Amino acid sequence: MLLLINNISVVYSDVIQVLKGVSLSIEEHNIVSLLGSNGAGKTTTLKAVSGLLKPENGKVTDGEIIFQGEKIHNKAPEEITRLGIIQVLEGRQPFKYLTVEENLRVGTATRPGQSFKDDLELVYHYFPALKTRRKMKAGYCSGGELQMLVIGRALMAHPKLLLLDEPSLGLAPLVVREIFQIIKRINEEQKTTIILVEQNANMALQIAHYGYVMENGRIVMEGRANELRENPDIKEFYLGLAPDGEGHSYTDVKAYRRRKRWL
Amino acid sequence: MEFFWQLMINGLSLGFLYGISAMGFVMIYKSSSVLNFAHGELLALGAYIFLAFMMWFKIPAIPAFIITLVLCFAFGFLVERVFLRPLIGEPLIFVIMLTVGLASMMKGAILLLWGGNLYTYPEFIPQTLTLSLGGVNIQPVYNVSFMLGVVFLLIFGFFFKYTSQGIFMRSVADNQRAALSLGVNVRRIFALSWAIAALVAGMSGIVLGVINGINVHELSAIGLKVFPVVILGGLDSIAGAIVGGVIIGVLESFTGGYLTPSLRDVVPYIILVGILMVKPYGLFGQVEIERV
Ligand SMILES: Nc1ncnc2c1ncn2[C@@H]1O[C@H](COP(=O)(O)OP(=O)(O)OP(=O)(O)O)[C@@H](O)[C@H]1O
Ligand SMILES: [Mg+2]
Numbered sequence: 232m233l234l235l236i237n238n239i240s241v242v243y244s245d246v247i248q249v250l251k252g253v254s255l256s257i258e259e260h261n262i263v264s265l266l267g268s269n270g271a272g273k274t275t276t277l278k279a280v281s282g283l284l285k286p287e288n289g290k291v292t293d294g295e296i297i298f299q300g301e302k303i304h305n306k307a308p309e310e311i312t313r314l315g316i317i318q319v320l321e322g323r324q325p326f327k328y329l330t331v332e333e334n335l336r337v338g339t340a341t342r343p344g345q346s347f348k349d350d351l352e353l354v355y356h357y358f359p360a361l362k363t364r365r366k367m368k369a370g371y372c373s374g375g376e377l378q379m380l381v382i383g384r385a386l387m388a389h390p391k392l393l394l395l396d397e398p399s400l401g402l403a404p405l406v407v408r409e410i411f412q413i414i415k416r417i418n419e420e421q422k423t424t425i426i427l428v429e430q431n432a433n434m435a436l437q438i439a440h441y442g443y444v445m446e447n448g449r450i451v452m453e454g455r456a457n458e459l460r461e462n463p464d465i466k467e468f469y470l471g472l473a474p475d476g477e478g479h480s481y482t483d484v485k486a487y488r489r490r491k492r493w494l
Numbered sequence: 495m496e497f498f499w500q501l502m503i504n505g506l507s508l509g510f511l512y513g514i515s516a517m518g519f520v521m522i523y524k525s526s527s528v529l530n531f532a533h534g535e536l537l538a539l540g541a542y543i544f545l546a547f548m549m550w551f552k553i554p555a556i557p558a559f560i561i562t563l564v565l566c567f568a569f570g571f572l573v574e575r576v577f578l579r580p581l582i583g584e585p586l587i588f589v590i591m592l593t594v595g596l597a598s599m600m601k602g603a604i605l606l607l608w609g610g611n612l613y614t615y616p617e618f619i620p621q622t623l624t625l626s627l628g629g630v631n632i633q634p635v636y637n638v639s640f641m642l643g644v645v646f647l648l649i650f651g652f653f654f655k656y657t658s659q660g661i662f663m664r665s666v667a668d669n670q671r672a673a674l675s676l677g678v679n680v681r682r683i684f685a686l687s688w689a690i691a692a693l694v695a696g697m698s699g700i701v702l703g704v705i706n707g708i709n710v711h712e713l714s715a716i717g718l719k720v721f722p723v724v725i726l727g728g729l730d731s732i733a734g735a736i737v738g739g740v741i742i743g744v745l746e747s748f749t750g751g752y753l754t755p756s757l758r759d760v761v762p763y764i765i766l767v768g769i770l771m772v773k774p775y776g777l778f779g780q781v782e783i784e785r786v
Contacts, residue, residue, distance in 0.1 A: 312677030
C-alpha cells in the first residue's frame with residue numbers, strides 16, 4: 232500500500248467540518264478514481280494528502296494519513312512534496328507570466344540544483360504540443376495546453392503519487408480523451424501512482440483500476456473500476472445512463488429514494 | 495546645450511539607482527504583497543555600514559563595498575526571519591505596520607550610533623573616471639553610478655530569466671498556491687526578496703551618500719521616493735520600476751537645473767499625485783493576461 236487514508240475528518244477554520252471519516256487505500260502503480268458531485272469533498276481530500284489544507288486554514292482533526300509508512304497529515308506542503316506527492320490543482324493554475332518552459336522548471340523545486348534537461352524532454356515526449364509553445368507565456372495557452380502544462384509541470388518533480396484534480400474541467404471531449412490517454416501512459420510507463428478526482432465518471436472509470444464515490448464528506452461506495460462501471464446506481468447518477476427496461480416516472484421515484492439513502 | 499546633457503546624464507544615472515532600489519521594493523510587494531515602509535532606512539543602513547568600514551576600519555573602498563552589500567543581504571534575510579515570518583497568515587495591514595515600526599527602530603539605531611550629523615566619505619573614486627563627451631563633463635560618481643546600474647541590471651536580468659531561484663521567485667509572485675503545490679519554499683522566497691531588496695537599497699544608499707553626504711533623515715527621505723517611482727512604473731512590474739526610476743531621476747535633475755533646486759524633491763510627489771488621479775495602476779503596470 233502506497234498511501235493509506237484512515238478515517239480522517241477535516242475541518243476548515245476550526246468550525247466547518249467537510250470530511251467525516253474518509254478512508255482510502257491506494258495501491259502502488261494504480262490509478263484510483265475519486266468520484267462525486269460538487270461539494271462532496273474531493274478536493275479537500277486531495278489537499279489533506281498534499282498538505283495544501285494548511286494555507287486555507289484547514290486541518291485534519293481526526294484519523295491519519297500514511298504514505299510509505301510515514302504519517303504525513305498536517306505536515307507542510309514543502310515537506311510532503313519532497314516525499315514525492317504532487318497535487319495538480321483544480322482549474323489548472325499556470326504561472327501566467329512565465330513561459331511554458333519556465334513553468335515546467337518550477338516543477339523542479341523539490342530537487343534544486345539537479346539537472347532537468349532529460350525531464351523536459353520527457354514532458355515534451357508526452358506532450359509534443361508544449362514543445363512548440365515553450366517560449367510562449369503560459370497565460371496565452373489554450374485550456375487543453377494548460378492542462379498538459381500543469382500535468383507536465385508536476386511530472387518534472389518525479390512524483391511517486393500524483394493527485395489530479397478534475398483534469399477534464401472545461402475541455403472539449405476530444406481533448407479530454409487525449410489527455411486521459413496520456414495519463415494512462417504516464418501511469419504505465421513511469422509507474423506513477425495516480426489519484427484521479429473527476430466529475431467525468433465515464434472517462435475516469437475507463438482508465439482507473441479502482442474507484443471511490445464520495446458524497447457529503449463520506450465515501451459511499453468503492454470497488455474495482457470495471458465493477459463500478461456496471462453498477463446500476465453509478466450508471467444512473469454518475470454515468471448518466473438510464474437503467475434498462477424500466478418505466479421512466481417509476482424509475483425517477485425509485486432513483487430518488489435510492490439516492491436519498493446514500494446521502 | 496551642454497548644460498542640458500549634463501543634467502540629462504546626471505538624471506539618468508541617479509534615476510537608474512532609484513529604479514534599481516525600487517526593484518527591491520517591487521520584489522517584496524510581488525512575492526508577498528507587503529509594502530515596505532522601511533525602504534528608506536535600508537538605504538541609510540547601506541550608506542552607514544559602508545561609512546563604518548571606510549572610516550572606522552579603514553578598509554579600502556572596493557572590499558568595503560562588497561562587505562557592505564553582503565551584510566545588507568544578510569540583514570534583509572534576518573529581518574524577514576525574525577520580524578515578518580511570525581506574521582505570515584495575519585492580515586496584511588499588520589505586516590505593513592510592522593515595516594513602519596521597523597523603519598523607526600532602524601532610524602533610532604542609526605541615530606544612536608552615528609547621531610544626526612552630516613558625514614561624507616573620504617574621497618575614494620579616482621578623478622580619472624571623469625568622462626568627457628563632446629564638451630560635457632560627467633563627474634566620476636555619476637559614471638560609477640551608471641556603471642553599477644548597468645551591472646546590477648544585467649545580473650538581475652540574468653538571475654530572474656535563467657536561474658532556478660529566479661524563476662521560483664517569479665512563480666511565487668505569479669501564483670502562490672501553484673508554487674506551493676510544486677514544493678517551492680515560499681517562505682524562503684520571501685526571505686530572499688527581503689535580502690535582495692536590502693542589498694539593492696544598500697547599494698543605492700552608498701552612491702547617494704557619495705553624492706549628497708550621509709545623513710539618516712535625508713537618506714530615508716530619498717528612500718520614500720520609491721513610492722512615486724513604483725506608482726509611475728506600476729507596482730507589480732520590475733521593468734516598470736527601472737523605467738519609473740529613470741523618469742523620476744531625469745525630471746528631478748531638470749527641475750533642479752532649470753527651475754529651482756528647492757523644487758526638485760517635490761517634483762516626484764507632484765507626479766505621483768498626477769498619475770494616481772489619471773492612471774491608478776501606473777504607466778507601465780503588468781498587462782493583465784485575461785484569457786486564463
Ligand atoms: N477553504 C474553505 N473554507 C471553508 N469551506 C470550504 C473551503 N474549501 C472548501 N470548503 C467547503 O467544503 C466542501 C467540499 O469542498 P470541496 O472543494 O472539497 O468539494 P469538491 O468535491 O472538490 O467539489 P467540486 O467538484 O465542486 O470541486 C464544500 O461545501 C465547500 O464549500
Ligand atoms: Mg473540487
